[in-house]
Amino acid sequence: MSEEKKDHKKEDFEPKIVGFLCNWCSYAGADLAGTSRIQYPPNVRIIRVMCSGSVDSMYILRALLEGADGVFVGGCHPGDCHYIDGNYKARRRMVLLENILGTLGLEKERVWLRWISASEGQKFADTMKEMTEAVRKLGPSPIAKHWNL
Amino acid sequence: MTHKVIKVKDNDVVGSTNDFLRNLLSSGKIQALLVPQNTPSKKVAFPVLISDPKKFHADIVAPILPASTATIVSKMTKVQPPSKPIGVVMRSCQIRALIELVKLNQASLTNIVIIGVDCPGTFPINTYTEFPEKKTPTQFLLEAWTKKSDEAEKYFRSACRVCKDPIPTNADIILGFYGADIEKEIIVEAHSEVGKNILKELPLEDEEEWKSREKAVKELREEKAKKRAVFLKEKEGLKGIDKVSEFFDKCVNCHNCRQACPICYCKECLFDSSVFDAEAYKFLRRAEIKGLFKMPNDALLFQLGRMNHMILSCVECGLCEQACPNNIPLMDVFIPAAENAQKEFDYQPGKDIKEKIPMIVYREDEFLEVGEK
Numbered sequence: 001m002s003e004e005k006k007d008h009k010k011e012d013f014e015p016k017i018v019g020f021l022c023n024w025c026s027y028a029g030a031d032l033a034g035t036s037r038i039q040y041p042p043n044v045r046i047i048r049v050m051c052s053g054s055v056d057s058m059y060i061l062r063a064l065l066e067g068a069d070g071v072f073v074g075g076c077h078p079g080d081c082h083y084i085d086g087n088y089k090a091r092r093r094m095v096l097l098e099n100i101l102g103t104l105g106l107e108k109e110r111v112w113l114r115w116i117s118a119s120e121g122q123k124f125a126d127t128m129k130e131m132t133e134a135v136r137k138l139g140p141s142p143i144a145k146h147w148n149l
Numbered sequence: 150m151t152h153k154v155i156k157v158k159d160n161d162v163v164g165s166t167n168d169f170l171r172n173l174l175s176s177g178k179i180q181a182l183l184v185p186q187n188t189p190s191k192k193v194a195f196p197v198l199i200s201d202p203k204k205f206h207a208d209i210v211a212p213i214l215p216a217s218t219a220t221i222v223s224k225m226t227k228v229q230p231p232s233k234p235i236g237v238v239m240r241s242c243q244i245r246a247l248i249e250l251v252k253l254n255q256a257s258l259t260n261i262v263i264i265g266v267d268c269p270g271t272f273p274i275n276t277y278t279e280f281p282e283k284k285t286p287t288q289f290l291l292e293a294w295t296k297k298s299d300e301a302e303k304y305f306r307s308a309c310r311v312c313k314d315p316i317p318t319n320a321d322i323i324l325g326f327y328g329a330d331i332e333k334e335i336i337v338e339a340h341s342e343v344g345k346n347i348l349k350e351l352p353l354e355d356e357e358e359w360k361s362r363e364k365a366v367k368e369l370r371e372e373k374a375k376k377r378a379v380f381l382k383e384k385e386g387l388k389g390i391d392k393v394s395e396f397f398d399k400c401v402n403c404h405n406c407r408q409a410c411p412i413c414y415c416k417e418c419l420f421d422s423s424v425f426d427a428e429a430y431k432f433l434r435r436a437e438i439k440g441l442f443k444m445p446n447d448a449l450l451f452q453l454g455r456m457n458h459m460i461l462s463c464v465e466c467g468l469c470e471q472a473c474p475n476n477i478p479l480m481d482v483f484i485p486a487a488e489n490a491q492k493e494f495d496y497q498p499g500k501d502i503k504e505k506i507p508m509i510v511y512r513e514d515e516f517l518e519v520g521e522k
């Protein structure tokens with residue numbers, strides 16, 4: 001297979017993205033995108049959580065090790081957390097997880113944290129488009145073919 | 150800081166430190182001592198809690214760390230700390246771990262007098278019990294030390310070879326070998342008011358400042374930093390899922406590493422919880438994702454999950470590696486991960502008891518690029 005054809009194949013692949021969205025902002029944002037009939041790629045599988053601060057690094061690792069091509073975490077904008085400071089804690093946790101993934105060379109680019117409010121349906125759709133394309137560029141997760149984990 | 154000296158009699162380092170500790174115990178300043186002592190078989194030294202000076206035959210040099218002393222202190226103080234002082238003889242890594250446990254509300258320093266001992270390094274348990282040389286591990290180590298030779302190095306646990314600081318910090322009293330001529334003397338320093346008060350009443354000779362120690366400690370730390378840098382460089386290649394999964398391939402998910410870890414204190418670890426029990430159809434569905442999956446399942450998830458939960462407090466004592474039944478060289482990944490993660494948060498576990506653990510605090514104006522495009 002020529003290089004060109006291989007690249008073409010890569011572009012064809014549909015990434016599987018697991019999205020953890022906080023109940024109060026990002027999930028409502030996703031809902032608004034839906035009710036406003038804004039189109040976005042169907043690659044994301046949304047899981048509603050009460051707060052981005054409740055997303056333990058375990059959840060993200062589990063998704064990655066099971067073969068997800070990307071993991072998205074959505075929370076309220078800094079200062080707007082329903083539980084006052086959950087998103088600040090989520091941010092620290094994400095910094096730590098990215099650091100560890102970096103040390104082990106496990107493609108931290110596949111894990112995204114973004115702040116999306118309940119009124120930002122358009123931003124949610126745009127972010128999903130952006131992430132789907134970015135992950136498509138990265139190609140299928142190399143973890144997906146490892147069954148011995 | 151108070152400076153004193155223990156005069157070594159007949160070249161017997163262990164005996165002389167024992168005289169000092171026995172005096173300390175007899176003085177009534179402390180009611181008991183937690184100190185490593187060889188078991189009757191003489192095959193292994195364990196921390197023992199001694200209250201009777203007559204039964205005191207400790208060996209604070211014994212190059213072995215069978216279990217986390219920090220965890221032992223946590224068990225003794227968590228429910229209710231002692232009403233009168235207890236002296237605990239600890240190595241630097243274990244003091245660091247104890248400080249972290251105090252921050253995590255798992256131990257108390259009330260009436261705990263930390264007696265830190267300079268640590269030359271420790272051997273794996275089985276090397277200690279089946280020591281191949283004709284001397285006891287302690288004798289061998291002390292001789293190597295006086296000769297300034299590194300022949301003990303090959304027996305050290307890998308964590309000890311690249312120890313980030315063998316000199317105790319946050320101790321009340323320090324028993325120092327570095328900078329002393331151990332055939333003649335052992336350095337005693339008080340680093341707190343409690344320590345000063347205790348030393349005041351013991352029959353010890355005063356010493357002016359230990360200039361030789363300052364220099365020796367500085368040199369030791371520089372040497373250790375160099376070794377560490379070489380180690381970190383060597384392990385840089387351990388990257389990517391192919392290598393990481395190969396590295397943990399022997400993991401049987403027994404959780405011994407977590408059991409031995411001084412930092413992993415959770416009564417109910419998530420990885421032992423029913424989260425990992427599921428209906429058969431869920432296992433089958435998971436098998437369908439990749440066509441097959443390895444059992445016992447979720448070994449790598451356990452390793453990476455545990456790393457995420459404890460790495461910022463990791464004191465690099467290497468007890469996880471010592472506990473591994475399949476000899477996975479865990480320090481090869483845990484030291485680089487600890488180095489990078491702790492640098493990211495500008496945090497040094499065990500350094501300052503007032504400093505909060507990074508995952509429970511935050512600043513509004515930090516890591517602004519994370520979460521934004």
